[in-house]
Amino acid sequence: MRINIVTIFPDFFRDPLAISIPGRAREAGLVEYRVVDLRDHTHDRHRTVDGLPYGGGAGMVMKPEPFFEAVETLNPKGPVVLLSPRGRVFRHADAVRLSLEEEVTLLCGHYKDVDQRVADELATDELSLGDFVLSGGEVAALAVTDAVVRLLPGVLGDHDSAASDSFYEAPLLSPPSWTRPYEYRGRSVPDVLRSGDHARIQAFRERLARELTRERRPDLWAEALRRGLVDGDEHEG
Numbered sequence: 001m002r003i004n005i006v007t008i009f010p011d012f013f014r015d016p017l018a019i020s021i022p023g024r025a026r027e028a029g030l031v032e033y034r035v036v037d038l039r040d041h042t043h044d045r046h047r048t049v050d051g052l053p054y055g056g057g058a059g060m061v062m063k064p065e066p067f068f069e070a071v072e073t074l075n076p077k078g079p080v081v082l083l084s085p086r087g088r089v090f091r092h093a094d095a096v097r098l099s100l101e102e103e104v105t106l107l108c109g110h111y112k113d114v115d116q117r118v119a120d121e122l123a124t125d126e127l128s129l130g131d132f133v134l135s136g137g138e139v140a141a142l143a144v145t146d147a148v149v150r151l152l153p154g155v156l157g158d159h160d161s162a163a164s165d166s167f168y169e170a171p172l173l174s175p176p177s178w179t180r181p182y183e184y185r186g187r188s189v190p191d192v193l194r195s196g197d198h199a200r201i202q203a204f205r206e207r208l209a210r211e212l213t214r215e216r217r218p219d220l221w222a223e224a225l226r227r228g229l230v231d232g233d234e235h236e237g
């Protein structure tokens, strides 16, 4: 697949897209990144990407023309996503959906805001990382890229590793993990994990996943109940 990122800070992406899973995926030819400098789509001496807000108020607003021209030059096939705190919160289902696309284009805002015509006329999706405000869309674009790329077939060496992650097969958190040493600072690893009894280990992990989800994410628990994936009457513990 191809991921296009339109930004005023192309350098921001150089290292993160070259290391770890996003970097390995590119080396393996499973994904191509095109990072586009928004300022390359300006036509004045100062490469201006922002202007004063109509109606007054604090902060600068990113102009529509560079975004429209950047996307028109890319001529992308798939979704054009504006990263924005006004968007729908990005979830695992969005990562799955985007990972099935041939091409995804991510638009990073900055400053006070982005001219609304970008959201209305250019973007096909507006996605938020959560209910907080970042200085720019770059961190959000990187998060979306990483979450999407790790789902591409062949990117993770061990598919089971992704399949047992939180949210993958059901709206449940993944159970916690332990490694050596068995005892550390007075805390030891649950004995069942050293029993060698795979059925018991599986049951233990599933129980922890359900308990954690019910306790920490009532929204996900309600969704799992609604979809009949868990039993509301089951006695935990």
Ligand SMILES: C[S@@+](CC[C@H](N)C(=O)[O-])C[C@H]1O[C@@H](n2cnc3c(N)ncnc32)[C@H](O)[C@@H]1O
Binding pocket: 082, 083, 084, 085, 086, 107, 108, 109, 110, 111, 112, 113, 114, 127, 128, 129, 130, 131, 132, 133, 134, 135, 136, 137, 138, 140
């Ligand atoms: C300072 S923010 C603008 C915030 C905007 N004035 C508001 O209150 O909704 C600048 C840019 O950062 C990005 N951004 C900030 N928070 C974000 C979030 N939670 N999710 C995705 N992108 C975000 C967007 O691209 C946004 O245009």
